[in-house]
Amino acid sequence: MIIKIDEYSDIPIYMQIRNQIVMGISTGDLKAGEQLPTVRALAMEMGINTMTVSKTYQLLKSEGYIMTDRKNGARVRMEIEQSGIISKDNKNELKRIVSEVRLSGVPESELIKLVKEYYEG
Numbered sequence: 001m002i003i004k005i006d007e008y009s010d011i012p013i014y015m016q017i018r019n020q021i022v023m024g025i026s027t028g029d030l031k032a033g034e035q036l037p038t039v040r041a042l043a044m045e046m047g048i049n050t051m052t053v054s055k056t057y058q059l060l061k062s063e064g065y066i067m068t069d070r071k072n073g074a075r076v077r078m079e080i081e082q083s084g085i086i087s088k089d090n091k092n093e094l095k096r097i098v099s100e101v102r103l104s105g106v107p108e109s110e111l112i113k114l115v116k117e118y119y120e121g
Contacts, residue, residue, distance in 0.1 A: 001029050005046060013048060014056040021056070025065060025076055027121050036066065036074040 001024045005016050024030035036042075039057060043050040057074050060066045064081050068074045086094075101111050 014052050017056045018059055030076050032076055032078045034076045
């Protein structure tokens with residue numbers, strides 16, 4: 001999986017990395033049990049501080065997407081808990097996106113089509 005960072009984005013780098021790893025898990029680009037790069041290796045590859053990658057991995061671990069240990073490093077969890085609930089943050093982000101799409105004049109049917117496409121992978 002290739003992670004691309006937008007240096008001009010308002011989204012912090014650690015969140016950009018987090019979001020791309022979550023999308024990779026969702027799409028199957030990152031498989032259950034798959035080894036992630038070490039903190040040091042990913043930081044060097046991307047030219048960023050190791051603390052940024054460490055923060056990302058800690059966030060992903062706390063959210064239940066990855067597991068870490070000293071011996072095996074970071075791996076995608078074999079089973080990710082499915083709560084069936086949309087978080088408040090995700091609802092707010094979705095509301096923002098829908099508002100921007102509406103203001104752009106995109107028909108509701110086009111948005112629904114795109115959501116289905118992304119949901120089904």
